[in-house]
Amino acid sequence: MSTRLDPTRPAQADDSQPAGGLQVRAREIFLFLICFFVLQTSGHVFSPDGVVVGRVTESIAHGRGAQVDPKWIPAGYLYQGTGGARYAKYPPGLSLIALPFYGVGAALDEIAPSESVDAFTGHRILWYPALDPHDDWRFFGMALTNSVVVAAICALLFLFVVHLGYGRRAALLVALTAAFATPLWHYAKTFFSEPLGGLAVLAFALLAETGLRSGSMRRCFLAGLALGFTVMARYAHVLLLPLAAAALLPYALRVVEERKRRVQFLGAIAAGAALVLLVLMAFNQARFGTPLATGYERELVRSFRTMGTGLRGLLIGPGRGMLVYFPAILVALLTFRKAMKRQARWTLFTWGGFLVLLLFYAQWHEWEGGWCWGPRFLVPTIPFLCLQLAPFFEDPPARRWLRWGGYGLIGLSLVIALSGTLVSYTDYHHALREQYGREHYYDVSLWDWAAFPPITYWGFSPWSFFFPRALATPSVWWLAGLFGALAVYTAYRGRVLVGRWVGQDRGAATLMERGAEGDREAPVLTVPPESRGDAKRAWFLRERTLWAAGGLLAAVVCALVSIHSGPHVALHFDFEQQRYGKGWESTGDAFGSGPPQAFRRDQPEIQGWFGSRLVNTSSPEDGDRTGTLRSPVFRIDGARATFKIGGGRDAERLYARLLVEGDEAFRATGTDGLRLAEVEWDLSRYRGRRARLELVDEAAGEGGYLLFDDLRIYR
Numbered sequence: 001m002s003t004r005l006d007p008t009r010p011a012q013a014d015d016s017q018p019a020g021g022l023q024v025r026a027r028e029i030f031l032f033l034i035c036f037f038v039l040q041t042s043g044h045v046f047s048p049d050g051v052v053v054g055r056v057t058e059s060i061a062h063g064r065g066a067q068v069d070p071k072w073i074p075a076g077y078l079y080q081g082t083g084g085a086r087y088a089k090y091p092p093g094l095s096l097i098a099l100p101f102y103g104v105g106a107a108l109d110e111i112a113p114s115e116s117v118d119a120f121t122g123h124r125i126l127w128y129p130a131l132d133p134h135d136d137w138r139f140f141g142m143a144l145t146n147s148v149v150v151a152a153i154c155a156l157l158f159l160f161v162v163h164l165g166y167g168r169r170a171a172l173l174v175a176l177t178a179a180f181a182t183p184l185w186h187y188a189k190t191f192f193s194e195p196l197g198g199l200a201v202l203a204f205a206l207l208a209e210t211g212l213r214s215g216s217m218r219r220c221f222l223a224g225l226a227l228g229f230t231v232m233a234r235y236a237h238v239l240l241l242p243l244a245a246a247a248l249l250p251y252a253l254r255v256v257e258e259r260k261r262r263v264q265f266l267g268a269i270a271a272g273a274a275l276v277l278l279v280l281m282a283f284n285q286a287r288f289g290t291p292l293a294t295g296y297e298r299e300l301v302r303s304f305r306t307m308g309t310g311l312r313g314l315l316i317g318p319g320r321g322m323l324v325y326f327p328a329i330l331v332a333l334l335t336f337r338k339a340m341k342r343q344a345r346w347t348l349f350t351w352g353g354f355l356v357l358l359l360f361y362a363q364w365h366e367w368e369g370g371w372c373w374g375p376r377f378l379v380p381t382i383p384f385l386c387l388q389l390a391p392f393f394e395d396p397p398a399r400r401w402l403r404w405g406g407y408g409l410i411g412l413s414l415v416i417a418l419s420g421t422l423v424s425y426t427d428y429h430h431a432l433r434e435q436y437g438r439e440h441y442y443d444v445s446l447w448d449w450a451a452f453p454p455i456t457y458w459g460f461s462p463w464s465f466f467f468p469r470a471l472a473t474p475s476v477w478w479l480a481g482l483f484g485a486l487a488v489y490t491a492y493r494g495r496v497l498v499g500r501w502v503g504q505d506r507g508a509a510t511l512m513e514r515g516a517e518g519d520r521e522a523p524v525l526t527v528p529p530e531s532r533g534d535a536k537r538a539w540f541l542r543e544r545t546l547w548a549a550g551g552l553l554a555a556v557v558c559a560l561v562s563i564h565s566g567p568h569v570a571l572h573f574d575f576e577q578q579r580y581g582k583g584w585e586s587t588g589d590a591f592g593s594g595p596p597q598a599f600r601r602d603q604p605e606i607q608g609w610f611g612s613r614l615v616n617t618s619s620p621e622d623g624d625r626t627g628t629l630r631s632p633v634f635r636i637d638g639a640r641a642t643f644k645i646g647g648g649r650d651a652e653r654l655y656a657r658l659l660v661e662g663d664e665a666f667r668a669t670g671t672d673g674l675r676l677a678e679v680e681w682d683l684s685r686y687r688g689r690r691a692r693l694e695l696v697d698e699a700a701g702e703g704g705y706l707l708f709d710d711l712r713i714y715r
């Protein structure tokens with residue numbers, strides 16, 4: 001094999017540093033950003049697209065393939081496939097990547113009390129039951145997926161910028177700009193697939209370049225896998241494959257001299273991409289009976305139209321314009337000539353990819369991407385657009401107005417990106433629908449500057465962060481403490497990251513002693529190298545001990561704040577198990593052996609229930625069943641009780657009552673309908689006494705049923 005260096009790549013002092021040092025710094029960027037993005041998670045998956053993708057992840061995790069239960073899924077998101085099963089139209093990339101995060105959510109669901117769903121309430125609209133603890137925690141886990149994806153984008157971007165010959169300071173600034181001054185910051189909180197597509201393309205570029213330069217067949221094959229996976233993230237990204245080949249071929253011809261080796265390397269890349277595409281075709285074959293079917297066929301019939309409106313909206317529109325949500329792109333245009341001199345192939349790929357996706361989606365019937373924030377469909381191009389900022393950070397323009405204007409545009413991008421993290425975009429659109437009406441609100445969100453999200457978002461309350469909600473929910477005090485410790489650890493990772501560049505760690509490496517105070521002629525005593533190493537290790541040990549103590553203190557403080565932030569639940573009957581459990585007594589046939597699912601296709605929809613199950617004595621087969629249900633005996637350790645009750649209004653035959661030491665203390669009946677109402681009992685006079693709950697259904701005929709759920713006794 002014979003290789004030679006790219007003659008267009010300038011030699012840099014940083015290139016003399018060992019590759020391991022670069023990997024350490026990239027890992028520091030990755031860890032810091034993961035911590036930061038997890039800390040600002042909303043804990044929800046808001047879009048119906050994301051919920052459908054999450055349901056596919058759930059099906060795969062439970063061994064059901066990719067079929068999706070249509071319950072809770074809006075019309076138009078599922079298509080009938082082989083065997084009559086329902087499937088999503090989306091490729092499986094994000095669903096597969098989300099599997100470990102689904103596992104995290106499932107593990108949290110196992111240890112979290114059922115009343116922890118209080119930490120997930122408050123949003124105007126969700127596309128899954130907001131009071132189902134199983135869904136809440138699983139989607140909480142999957143909502144963390146893009147936190148890791150965007151952190152990985154920024155870490156790889158740092159490595160790529162250095163590989164292209166720029167200094168590490170410029171590379172760090174490019175990575176931090178991508179993290180905090182672009183729409184990627186917002187999309188780290190979402191469950192859309194576009195960031196994954198951007199990560200896959202960026203990984204391809206870095207692996208292909210380093211693989212060809214170093215002669216690594218394995219890296220070339222991995223580069224092909226990454227290139228194919230961008231189509232696995234979103235089908236439209238197949239348009240980027242020819243551009244990737246056009247960017248890579250001239251580089252391969254220049255770097256690898258031997259024709260045979262060149263063919264082998266390029267063949268490894270092509271084989272990796274082909275393997276992923278074959279897997280995708282097999283996936284489509286299993287879903288829809290043909291390898292080229294995607295689920296988008298019906299949309300393609302009506303998808304393409306004149307692109308004028310789409311171009312205007314995706315470039316300068318207040319709802320989705322790239323120039324509006326990422327004004328720093330103008331800095332990338334300013335540095336075009338410098339970038340062409342340093343990285344012509346990837347500069348052309350950047351603007352070519354941006355243009356191709358822009359022209360394609362401008363004709364799409366839903367060019368705006370539905371309910372989302374900013375130019376969702378153009379997000380995969382953002383890492384490469386940030387790459388074009390490297391010449392600006394490396395060598396700022398000599399003219400002051402250009403230099404400070406560039407920094408001003410980047411600062412403006414940061415403020416706009418920050419606004420995108422404040423609230424849920426579904427809450428925003430729902431508020432517009434209430435204000436402007438169902439027929440006009442969407443046009444307002446796309447074209448009216450008065451509804452420009454980076455301005456209107458600041459007026460929303462509360463902010464869409466899970467951490468403050470955890471601090472206000474006693475049942476998740478343990479998670480509030482974990483988030484408190486994570487906040488301190490994030491600060492520590494940030495200090496380490498900044499310390500690498502500003503040289504703060506040098507103070508621990510060199511120690512000097514002078515003679516008597518004021519004696520200017522006293523010799524300087526330099527500590528021997530081995531002693532300096534010992535001093536540095538001791539200094540780091542003291543620092544880490546202090547940070548660890550701070551993290552422990554923060555965890556304790558946050559846990560205590562959460563515990564004392566509201567009423568503590570002393571007893572909770574949530575009825576979320578298939579059977580009533582030990583100590584429950586049932587007579588007659590009205591209540592069965594356990595609480596049924598709240599959602600049943602054989603009856604009208606019940607409203608106001610908690611979780612996924614409730615006590616329900618209605619039956620489509622036999623409405624005349626009667627019986628009673630009694631809870632185990634418990635001690636009243638609180639001052640008040642709340643519960644939800646519905647069904648027939650008949651205080652003599654349909655009711656819930658509290659028996660205190662055998663005597664009836666309270667009684668409540670239904671609402672004469674399927675909507676459960678919340679009832680509160682004052683238990684202060686019975687504190688410390690023994691009691692049990694009794695539910696009675698002795699009514700027959702229409703309206704002769706009882707609905708009951710979510711009894712809580714608060715201290």
